[in-house]
Amino acid sequence: MNKELTIFSVYHRKFPVPECDYIQPIQVGRVFTNLELGFISDDIGENIANKNKTYSELTALFWIWKNIDKIESKWIGLCHYRRYFVLPKTRVIKKLFSSKLITDPRDSYNMEFNKSLLIDISSQQLKYKLIEALSAGKMVVPSQAYLSLELKAEANIKMHYIYNHISEDWYLMQAAVLSLYPEYENSFNIFFERETKMHCYNMFIANKVIFDAYCTWLFTILFELEKTVKLSEYEYQRRIFGFFSERLFNLYLFHNKLEKYEFPVLFFT
Numbered sequence: 001m002n003k004e005l006t007i008f009s010v011y012h013r014k015f016p017v018p019e020c021d022y023i024q025p026i027q028v029g030r031v032f033t034n035l036e037l038g039f040i041s042d043d044i045g046e047n048i049a050n051k052n053k054t055y056s057e058l059t060a061l062f063w064i065w066k067n068i069d070k071i072e073s074k075w076i077g078l079c080h081y082r083r084y085f086v087l088p089k090t091r092v093i094k095k096l097f098s099s100k101l102i103t104d105p106r107d108s109y110n111m112e113f114n115k116s117l118l119i120d121i122s123s124q125q126l127k128y129k130l131i132e133a134l135s136a137g138k139m140v141v142p143s144q145a146y147l148s149l150e151l152k153a154e155a156n157i158k159m160h161y162i163y164n165h166i167s168e169d170w171y172l173m174q175a176a177v178l179s180l181y182p183e184y185e186n187s188f189n190i191f192f193e194r195e196t197k198m199h200c201y202n203m204f205i206a207n208k209v210i211f212d213a214y215c216t217w218l219f220t221i222l223f224e225l226e227k228t229v230k231l232s233e234y235e236y237q238r239r240i241f242g243f244f245s246e247r248l249f250n251l252y253l254f255h256n257k258l259e260k261y262e263f264p265v266l267f268f269t
Contacts, residue, residue, distance in 0.1 A: 056242030077205030
């Protein structure tokens with residue numbers, strides 16, 4: 001592993017792996033299949049691998065957290081086998097007598113996979129830019145995505161969750177957060193009612209102190225929530241803890257006033 005930066009990329013099936021010194025693949029879901037991808041798996045040592053169907057990539061996050069002292073890197077991150085941080089794309093706008101270079105404002109670039117794109121997500125230039133942001137004391141997070149209902153009406157984070165998931169679960173999550181961390185009450189009410197943008201995908205890079213503090217906070221809440229929530233019969237909605245962690249990550253950033261640097265995400269379709 002790289003001594004400065006390691007980004008763990010979560011895999012549950014065979015897919016090309018970037019070849020660089022700072023992206024480390026990690027397999028999830030192995031406990032449910034006979035698939036062996038040939039790299040680190042979330043079911044080794046202290047783990048919650050058997051919760052992958054409801055926790056999604058968080059079973060990898062838990063494994064990284066519990067092994068953080070064995071990881072030499074100064075900064076540690078999480079991404080997905082089809083979603084990676086990438087440098088903002090640019091394009092040239094040509095006019096009659098001049099041209100202008102502009103930055104693509106999208107938070108995510110959806111592109112059909114081809115091997116040449118592996119260069120974009122594993123270049124040394126990207127690594128240097130990530131480390132530059134991290135060295136300035138910032139966390140690296142995905143560019144914020146605007147939330148809407150059916151791609152029409154703008155929605156705050158609370159409204160967006162209730163519309164797309166099971167509404168009763170939102171209030172169970174709120175009860176779990178505030179029973180464990182009552183100092184979050186004001187932030188919880190203000191942030192989720194006001195904010196209409198969100199850092200998605202449970203992707204981030206942070207130093208070990210922030211990484212450990214966040215995971216301690218997050219998994220304490222999720223394990224408490226497990227005691228009260230009733231899992232849906234629908235497979236998609238059963239990924240509840242992965243969905244909630246996306247929202248809770250944003251709350252954690254807001255409440256703790258953590259500085260952040262946004263990078264767009266390249267999504268392989």
